[in-house]
Amino acid sequence: MSTAMTYYQQAIKTELPSMEVPGSNGFIGDIAVSNDKDKTIVGGFFRMEKSDEPLVYEYTYHEMKIIVEGEMIITDQEGTTVHAKVGDVFYFPKGSVITFQSPNYGIGFFCGQRKEGEA
Template identity: 50%
Template sequence: MSSGEKTTAGPVAMAYYAKASSVKPPLIANENAFLGDVSCSTDSDKPMSAGFYRLEKGTPLVYEYNYHEMKIIIEGSFDISDETGTKAHGVAGDVFYFPAGSKITFTTEDFGLAFYTGQRARDSA
């Protein structure tokens, strides 16, 4: 075996989070923006976090990403725009990629729920 190969002591277990999308994430901003990490990697070089983001009707959330993130809308809808003028009305099944450095504005007519995966450590959003 060469010095660059990794070895494992045995099988590595998966993680399972039953009905995770039914738990309302914690409030993170304003009166209507909720976000919570469900699972995070332990890789310190390339961390990865995943969880749910919910926005309810009310104050728009403006967020500047310092990491790469992808979101898939699973319920409701979002109106999403960036500083370049790009705008989209996202509904269930739509996928968004937010590169590091992008400044994104999220709004909704009612509510939106999205699953995200970001290249960041746990609770560092």
């Protein structure tokens, strides 16, 4: 018998590993992963802190993100820029090149169509 739900108490407080991009303070961690081998989805947190350099990220999968704390400046490859605040939701299709910055820090919860650790 499978569990109907999994509970991750205070998951937002999870220490996130660095994305290890020189000059950029981006951190990401997968929290929850589906067991569906054909249509795996991953949920977790992304934290962007004020940095010398923005984080430029190319999506190799589809992702949705909601800003849950702080703020970020998010720019797509076409030059559209959004000053994202708590409650703002984004969809990044596979192939998107997105630039993340923050005047202080921001945390987003994401759900991506990928396997664990593929970010």
